[in-house]
Amino acid sequence: MEPALAIRQAAAEAAMAGHSHYTQVSGTLALRQAVGRALLRDQGLAYTPDQIVISAGAKHALFNAFSCLLDPGDEAILPAPYWVSYPEQIKLAGGRAVVVPSSAEDGYKLTPAKLEQALGPKSRLLVLNSPNNPSGAVYTEQELRALVAIAVERDLTIVSDEVYQQVVYPPARHVSPASLSQAAFEATVVVSGVSKSYAMTGWRIGYLASPDPQLAKAASALQSQVTGNPTAVAQRAAEVAFGLPKEATAGQLAAFTRRRAAVLEACSAVAGARITPPDGAFYGFVDLEGCLQRWHETSTDAFCQRLLAEYGVAVVPGSAFGAPGAIRFSFAVADQVLAEALGRLVEALSR
Numbered sequence: 639m640e641p642a643l644a645i646r647q648a649a650a651e652a653a654m655a656g657h658s659h660y661t662q663v664s665g666t667l668a669l670r671q672a673v674g675r676a677l678l679r680d681q682g683l684a685y686t687p688d689q690i691v692i693s694a695g696a697k698h699a700l701f702n703a704f705s706c707l708l709d710p711g712d713e714a715i716l717p718a719p720y721w722v723s724y725p726e727q728i729k730l731a732g733g734r735a736v737v738v739p740s741s742a743e744d745g746y747k748l749t750p751a752k753l754e755q756a757l758g759p760k761s762r763l764l765v766l767n768s769p770n771n772p773s774g775a776v777y778t779e780q781e782l783r784a785l786v787a788i789a790v791e792r793d794l795t796i797v798s799d800e801v802y803q804q805v806v807y808p809p810a811r812h813v814s815p816a817s818l819s820q821a822a823f824e825a826t827v828v829v830s831g832v833s834k835s836y837a838m839t840g841w842r843i844g845y846l847a848s849p850d851p852q853l854a855k856a857a858s859a860l861q862s863q864v865t866g867n868p869t870a871v872a873q874r875a876a877e878v879a880f881g882l883p884k885e886a887t888a889g890q891l892a893a894f895t896r897r898r899a900a901v902l903e904a905c906s907a908v909a910g911a912r913i914t915p916p917d918g919a920f921y922g923f924v925d926l927e928g929c930l931q932r933w934h935e936t937s938t939d940a941f942c943q944r945l946l947a948e949y950g951v952a953v954v955p956g957s958a959f960g961a962p963g964a965i966r967f968s969f970a971v972a973d974q975v976l977a978e979a980l981g982r983l984v985e986a987l988s989r
């Protein structure tokens with residue numbers, strides 16, 4: 639059966655079988671076991687079910703992690719470009735995001751030297767997101783080892799958002815920082831979910847996994863007062879998704895690979911636009927510093943508004959991600975829509 643159908647059928651069967659009651663706050667045992675098996679299968683990470691908390695999406699799992707780990711005034715090292723919700727969630731948790739910028743020259747990655755520079759007496763955690771939204775950067779094992787060594791030495795907790803772990807373009811490959819050593823395992827909170835890997839954004843199932851027994855307990859206690867368990871029927875659907883073999887998502891990856899090639903080809907045709915080929919995720923992230931003067935604009939915010947109004951193409955200004963000179967657009971859209979949008983974007987940027 640087609641993977642998407644198997645997932646839907648599991649949910650339909652669960653609904654018809656009367657799975658309409660509360661589950662354990664941290665998710666059903668069956669789902670936590672399925673997540674544990676997937677983490678072991680994909681990354682060699684061994685967690686017990688009581689070290690895993692299922693939440694309403696990776697976003698909710700991240701919020702739980704920041705809320706439980708940060709005390710007022712604690713600092714979280716946040717490499718830019720970053721996903722939009724990190725700084726806001728860190729703020730909501732009473733922490734302070736210490737943003738560390740990067741550029742196309744660094745491949746939009748945090749370097750050990752920049753990490754060292756950003757550290758201070760209040761540093762409490764490091765946010766890593768590989769593959770990255772918005773840049774598509776994927777850290778190599780070697781790069782991660784250097785960052786993790788510093789984090790371990792400085793007693794930081796690593797919050798590793800791996801929600802795009804299945805969307806990686808070879809030869810790049812996904813490595814979890816938690817997999818690098820026992821010390822790295824202990825220092826890392828892994829966050830992921832079904833949204834991106836199984837195209838299940840609306841089901842709202844994510845998780846955190848941590849060997850720190852206090853963290854899973856605290857996240858569950860927090861969740862019990864705020865949302866309770868995630869939807870029972872969606873949990874059953876996610877259980878099936880996490881059990882799918884890797885080949886089940888091969889069709890999706892092939893489509894993204896095709897669209898990625900179209901994006902790279904289109905952007906390479908524009909003088910002054912600089913695209914760093916994404917090693918993962920499904921976003922085009924383009925530095926427009928060399929193009930904006932043709933639009934008589936100094937910011938990509940204004941450019942994005944005009945692009946939407948004049949060309950009907952929606953892209954997100956880099957200011958949302960802590961990288962104001964760039965724009966981001968998603969290529970998780972049908973090939974024809976993408977082709978039309980790319981045509982208009984190239985026309986706009988080339989004028």
Ligand SMILES: Cc1ncc(COP(=O)(O)O)c(C=O)c1O
Pocket residue numbers: 694695696697698721767770771799801830831832833834839843844
């Ligand atoms: C980097 C990153 N983390 C987390 C999320 C949230 O995932 P979920 O839909 O599981 O809440 C997103 C969604 O766009 C994302 O890009």
